[in-house]
Amino acid sequence: MANVEILEVTKKYKEVTAVDNVSLNIEDQEFLVLLGPSGCGKSTLLKMIAGLEEITRGEIYINGKLVNYTPPKDRDVAMVFQNYALYPHMTVKDNIGFSLKMGRVHKGEIGKQVEDVAKILQLDTFLERRPEQLSGGQRQRVALGRAIVRKPAVFLMDEPLSNLDAKLRIQMREELLRLHDRLQATIIYVTHDQIEAMTMGSRIVLLRDGVVQQIGPPQDVYDHPVNAFVAGFLGSPSINFFEGQLVRRDGTWVFASPAMQLAFPAEVGAKVDAVNHGRLGESTPVSIGVRPENFQVVDGQNARMKGEISLVEFVGSDKYVYLDMPSAHCLIRTSPWFHGKKGDTIGLEPDWEHFQLFDAEGRSVFWWNPEA
Amino acid sequence: MQYSESEHKRLARAYRFKKYGVAYLFLSPNLLFFFIFLVIPFFWVLWLTFNSGGILTPTKFVGLQNWSRVLQDPTAWRSLLNTLYYMAIAIPTVFAIGMGLALLLKRTTKFVTPIRAMIYFPTLAPIVVGALLWIFVVHPDFGLFNTMLRLLGLPIVNWLGNPATALPTIASLEVWRGSGYWTVLFLAALLALPTELFDAAKIDGAGAIRRFWHLTLPLLRPTWLFAIVMATIWNFQLFDSVYILTDGGPNYSTATAVWYIYKNTFQFDKPGYGAAMSFFLLIITLVLAVVELRLMRKKA
Numbered sequence: 001m002a003n004v005e006i007l008e009v010t011k012k013y014k015e016v017t018a019v020d021n022v023s024l025n026i027e028d029q030e031f032l033v034l035l036g037p038s039g040c041g042k043s044t045l046l047k048m049i050a051g052l053e054e055i056t057r058g059e060i061y062i063n064g065k066l067v068n069y070t071p072p073k074d075r076d077v078a079m080v081f082q083n084y085a086l087y088p089h090m091t092v093k094d095n096i097g098f099s100l101k102m103g104r105v106h107k108g109e110i111g112k113q114v115e116d117v118a119k120i121l122q123l124d125t126f127l128e129r130r131p132e133q134l135s136g137g138q139r140q141r142v143a144l145g146r147a148i149v150r151k152p153a154v155f156l157m158d159e160p161l162s163n164l165d166a167k168l169r170i171q172m173r174e175e176l177l178r179l180h181d182r183l184q185a186t187i188i189y190v191t192h193d194q195i196e197a198m199t200m201g202s203r204i205v206l207l208r209d210g211v212v213q214q215i216g217p218p219q220d221v222y223d224h225p226v227n228a229f230v231a232g233f234l235g236s237p238s239i240n241f242f243e244g245q246l247v248r249r250d251g252t253w254v255f256a257s258p259a260m261q262l263a264f265p266a267e268v269g270a271k272v273d274a275v276n277h278g279r280l281g282e283s284t285p286v287s288i289g290v291r292p293e294n295f296q297v298v299d300g301q302n303a304r305m306k307g308e309i310s311l312v313e314f315v316g317s318d319k320y321v322y323l324d325m326p327s328a329h330c331l332i333r334t335s336p337w338f339h340g341k342k343g344d345t346i347g348l349e350p351d352w353e354h355f356q357l358f359d360a361e362g363r364s365v366f367w368w369n370p371e372a
Numbered sequence: 373m374q375y376s377e378s379e380h381k382r383l384a385r386a387y388r389f390k391k392y393g394v395a396y397l398f399l400s401p402n403l404l405f406f407f408i409f410l411v412i413p414f415f416w417v418l419w420l421t422f423n424s425g426g427i428l429t430p431t432k433f434v435g436l437q438n439w440s441r442v443l444q445d446p447t448a449w450r451s452l453l454n455t456l457y458y459m460a461i462a463i464p465t466v467f468a469i470g471m472g473l474a475l476l477l478k479r480t481t482k483f484v485t486p487i488r489a490m491i492y493f494p495t496l497a498p499i500v501v502g503a504l505l506w507i508f509v510v511h512p513d514f515g516l517f518n519t520m521l522r523l524l525g526l527p528i529v530n531w532l533g534n535p536a537t538a539l540p541t542i543a544s545l546e547v548w549r550g551s552g553y554w555t556v557l558f559l560a561a562l563l564a565l566p567t568e569l570f571d572a573a574k575i576d577g578a579g580a581i582r583r584f585w586h587l588t589l590p591l592l593r594p595t596w597l598f599a600i601v602m603a604t605i606w607n608f609q610l611f612d613s614v615y616i617l618t619d620g621g622p623n624y625s626t627a628t629a630v631w632y633i634y635k636n637t638f639q640f641d642k643p644g645y646g647a648a649m650s651f652f653l654l655i656i657t658l659v660l661a662v663v664e665l666r667l668m669r670k671k672a
């Protein structure tokens with residue numbers, strides 16, 4: 001039971017700023033997901049919370065107590081390392097039980113707890129093996145077991161499921177959520193996997209080059225990204241961007257680009273006016289973003305957006321349709337019954353509910369006021 | 373099968389020749405020296421053990437007489453026990469110092485290279501230089517040891533003149549000489565250990581001492597294995613510092629196995645007897661090394 005507060009934390013390695021002035025408040029029992037591209041500072045942030053890396057500037061509090069100067073073992077945190085960090089000379093059993101042994105837990109008790117954890121992680125048949133005799137996925141589960149056997153106040157998990165096959169990953173995801181409920185622990189969870197981030201996190205934090213981009217519940221971040229980076233990072237296949245200009249024509253706003261002349265419906269135009277704050281004048285360069293699932297296929301004749309199909313991918317539950325437009329490309333997601341084929345020209349209509357508009361710096365102008 | 377059995381054999385031979393031929397080519401200079409300086413002398417010494425006579429007297433075949441006399445020679449036994457006693461002092465000490473320095477150096481971030489060079493320096497010094505230097509350290513009147521004892525107000529010791537302290541004093545020279553080598557060896561091994569393991573152990577609640585016991589020591593097993601076996605083999609051959617500093621005295625208290633072999637072979641003119649003792653030493657070293665290897669392997 002613990003909340004973790006990160007206050008203006010910065011980590012510098014010589015010239016590299018791995019984490020840049022990050023502030024986060026992680027509630028007690030929260031499942032917080034850290035998301036971001038490789039090298040954005042996720043592992044570094046976890047290591048600072050664990051006490052394995054010194055903090056260059058800023059403060060970290062666990063349960064209201066400043067821990068900058070507290071050694072890892074006194075922080076009551078457990079960590080699953082990105083590269084497992086299993087003790088190579090110990091059996092699976094000893095690996096999982098090591099922290100209990102260090103905590104001077106009675107031998108019989110250690111054996112019992114290790115077996116419980118091994119059962120949850122489906123490791124019971126490997127207890128006597130050493131790490132080198134395990135597959136990557138099995139090792140990862142041992143790493144997970146080593147953390148959960150401790151029942152700490154805070155779990156730090158660095159991509160704990162990255163090496164599991166799809167089926168096992170789903171199982172382990174459920175197990176982790178169940179564990180989270182049962183242990184009522186605070187979990188800070190790093191992942192590359194969007195599905196994991198979306199399904200597990202009560203909130204997600206998006207990092208880029210050590211800087212927090214956005215914090216919020218998964219759906220908020222997905223629907224209302226603060227900038228083009230966040231919009232582009234979340235979602236698979238990723239959002240379509242079109243670059244163009246905003247012009248005023250016949251009393252309405254029009255998005256003008258070689259690919260399309262897209263007049264905004266009245267309520268969207270009103271929204272542009274409402275958030276405009278005088279920044280979006282005539283011919284302002286902007287980009288629009290529409291997710292693949294937010295298109296409607298319409299008759300190609302008098303549609304406002306048109307494209308020629310260059311590829312159709314069948315992925316089971318959906319079809320991904322790649323379109324060529326004048327100086328633009330677009331990917332849309334359709335039902336598997338869509339029967340357009342390569343060479344056909346189809347029309348599109350964006351779903352205005354989920355329409356994104358970004359200024360020249362890539363900041364979202366619909367949902368957020370960057371000047372505020 | 374489309375190729376005949378004999379065809380396969382021929383192809384396999386050609387393949388293996390290609391695969392291992394280069395290896396043998398590179399090994400050949402070494403094998404040549406191995407043959408000239410180890411294999412031939414080995415059999416020559418073996419032949420010597422069955423003969424009496426030396427450089428001045430004619431050789432005469434005496435069968436196993438030299439071998440049986442070794443077993444009855446109290447000085448031979450004494451020198452063997454002295455050697456074992458010396459090893460019991462020197463090896464643990466030099467390992468402890470080497471490991472201690474390596475652990476310290478691992479944390480050092482400033483002046484790393486000069487410090488390492490300084491620590492390795494004694495290993496590079498020729499033994500004669502080292503031994504002469506040590507005379508200044510252990511000299512009863514103006515040596516470093518006794519100067520320090522005097523400063524502390526303690527009685528001084530005649531380090532090399534006293535049978536009780538002579539061998540430990542020689543051990544101290546060998547420790548000084550050897551610690552640099554072991555420090556560098558242990559340091560290289562320590563630096564190769566993955567840091568994440570120690571991070572994991574920190575989080576698992578292990579303090580510095582328990583991390584050393586539960587991680588560092590077991591992870592360094594391969595290094596220990598090498599170190600213990602090599603130290604055994606090398607230290608069995610303790611000779612030069614004894615020869616220079618005490619020449620076995622006082623009263624045979626620093627007589628070591630190789631020193632006694634040398635004495636018999638070259639000064640008492642009994643090469644057959646010295647050869648027989650060499651063989652005993654070889655067998656004992658071999659047995660000890662094998663036992664060590666077995667013990668260390670089993671604990672895995």
Ligand SMILES: Nc1ncnc2c1ncn2[C@@H]1O[C@H](COP(=O)(O)OP(=O)(O)OP(=O)(O)O)[C@@H](O)[C@H]1O
Binds near residue numbers: 018040
């Ligand atoms: N010990 C170090 N010394 C110097 N730079 C480092 C060190 N550790 C990390 N970095 C740098 O800090 C940045 C953040 O690294 P970090 O490991 O936190 O990334 P990450 O978000 O975990 O990436 P990934 O998803 O690939 O694991 C990277 O640019 C990395 O090169």
Ligand SMILES: [Mg+2]
Binds near residue numbers: 042043044082
């Ligand atoms: Mg990482």
